[in-house]
Amino acid sequence: MARYKKPKQIERYWFETYGCQMNIAESEALEMQLRGIGLTEAETCEEADIAIINTCSVRKSAENRVWGRIGNYSRIKSEHPMILVVMGCMAERLKDTLIKDAPQIDYVFGTNDKLKIVDVALGSHKKIESEETYNFLKNYYKEGDVSTFVPIMNGCNNFCTYCIVPYVRGREVSRNLQEVIEEIKFLDSKGVKEITLLGQNVNSYKYTDEAGNEIRFPQLLEKVAQNAGNIEWVRFESPHPKDFSDELIEVIKNEKKVAKHIHLPIQSGNDRILKLMNRRYDSASLKVLIDKIRAADSNITFSTDVMVGFPGESEDEYEDTQIMMNYLRCTEAFMYYWNPREGTPATKMDGQISHEVKLRRLQAIIERQHEIFAVEKTILAKGVHKVLVTKVSRDDKEQYLGRGEHNERVAFSHNDNISIDDIAEVEYLGINGNTVVGRAIK
Numbered sequence: 308m309a310r311y312k313k314p315k316q317i318e319r320y321w322f323e324t325y326g327c328q329m330n331i332a333e334s335e336a337l338e339m340q341l342r343g344i345g346l347t348e349a350e351t352c353e354e355a356d357i358a359i360i361n362t363c364s365v366r367k368s369a370e371n372r373v374w375g376r377i378g379n380y381s382r383i384k385s386e387h388p389m390i391l392v393v394m395g396c397m398a399e400r401l402k403d404t405l406i407k408d409a410p411q412i413d414y415v416f417g418t419n420d421k422l423k424i425v426d427v428a429l430g431s432h433k434k435i436e437s438e439e440t441y442n443f444l445k446n447y448y449k450e451g452d453v454s455t456f457v458p459i460m461n462g463c464n465n466f467c468t469y470c471i472v473p474y475v476r477g478r479e480v481s482r483n484l485q486e487v488i489e490e491i492k493f494l495d496s497k498g499v500k501e502i503t504l505l506g507q508n509v510n511s512y513k514y515t516d517e518a519g520n521e522i523r524f525p526q527l528l529e530k531v532a533q534n535a536g537n538i539e540w541v542r543f544e545s546p547h548p549k550d551f552s553d554e555l556i557e558v559i560k561n562e563k564k565v566a567k568h569i570h571l572p573i574q575s576g577n578d579r580i581l582k583l584m585n586r587r588y589d590s591a592s593l594k595v596l597i598d599k600i601r602a603a604d605s606n607i608t609f610s611t612d613v614m615v616g617f618p619g620e621s622e623d624e625y626e627d628t629q630i631m632m633n634y635l636r637c638t639e640a641f642m643y644y645w646n647p648r649e650g651t652p653a654t655k656m657d658g659q660i661s662h663e664v665k666l667r668r669l670q671a672i673i674e675r676q677h678e679i680f681a682v683e684k685t686i687l688a689k690g691v692h693k694v695l696v697t698k699v700s701r702d703d704k705e706q707y708l709g710r711g712e713h714n715e716r717v718a719f720s721h722n723d724n725i726s727i728d729d730i731a732e733v734e735y736l737g738i739n740g741n742t743v744v745g746r747a748i749k
């Protein structure tokens with residue numbers, strides 16, 4: 308016996324999206340599909356006929372937030388007829404628990420089943436079977452965006468011991484090359500200025516076309532860059548160091564449209580910890596890779612992800628990570644400490660580090676690395692650069708804010724010929740804190 312009523316008609320939707328850029332891209336693409344069948348966005352979740360929560364499982368805290376939201380929907384649904392859908396990684400990981408413990412949820416769709424939402428919105432009452440494989444959507448563009456993500460692969464075969472992604476996103480699936488190129492051309496026609504090719508392990512892209520030709524990531528990147536038209540920058544995220552081939556470095560070097568800023572998640576600089584993490588590279592091969600990339604183009608800058616406090620990490624092993632970070636010399640980094648993640652092997656490893664020690668190590672690495680970011684940005688802050696104008700500064704209306712090719716945040720003086728979403732030419736004059744400052748040339 309249902310306590311909750313279903314709406315007579317489904318006219319307004321509401322999305323709540325948690326987690327990574329892939330989730331954001333998928334939600335935006337699904338929104339387009341819902342608009343395509345005549346739905347409009349509700350002003351609040353309370354007014355929606357169908358609410359979709361796109362979930363994340365990477366951290367426990369992300370799941371806890373979703374549990375809180377699901378709890379809220381119990382009240383909303385008892386006051387207003389509505390369909391509640393929970394999709395994404397948490398739906399994949401905890402499907403049975405969600406169905407059992409949260410009767411306010413009408414549908415739980417894992418990562419392969421997101422398109423079923425359109426069936427539900429159409430009022431289809433047919434039995435909804437699970438899909439065996441991941442399907443890419445035709446288009447991920449959100450009207451008006453000048454910077455957008457283009458998913459090209461999904462899933463991961465690597466099983467890093469701290470990561471839940473392979474369990475919730477499944478094995479690697481690569482998108483049809485032709486569909487990617489068509490989307491790039493479409494984005495160009497829409498005036499998009501910057502695209503980021505997206506995948507959990509983006510540079511392991513591997514697609515076999517109808518003629519039997521195998522296309523790897525370097526070839527895909529080259530083709531995307533050559534079809535980018537007026538798109539200024541082609542970026543990609545996140546590559547795995549073990550799959551970073553010489554061929555890829557050549558494409559980055561030769562293709563002007565490929566932004567000369569690389570996100571290279573190193574995670575640790577210590578060989579024993581890297582092995583425990585199952586990262587399948589060591590500190591020596593990382594250094595060789597960094598050297599090769601720098602030798603290809605000395606203008607290339609880096610960002611990274613780095614984790615401290617992995618189970619068993621000694622002070623010396625932690626220091627190796629500091630040393631590797633000093634070698635990499637990033638302009639920015641996502642630095643975090645390891646947190647147990649239910650369902651991953653590292654959670655059961657010996658030598659769990661206390662919260663105090665993890666926090667101390669994290670604070671120390673952040674402090675040290677911020678000094679390096681400032682040095683690297685000072686080196687960058689010379690000459691004339693293209694900047695994507697993102698907004699007017701809140702503190703000073705005479706200043707625009709934007710981002711450059713190296714993903715650097717830029718504040719620069721106002722110029723009447725420049726509008727938000729333009730690519731401006733800006734002379735860099737120095738840095739102020741974490742921001743490059745400059746003046747618009749045109």
Ligand code: SF4
Pocket residue numbers: 463464465466467470471472473507508547
């Ligand atoms: S490569 Fe990335 S997505 Fe895959 S298991 Fe490792 S950290 Fe997770």
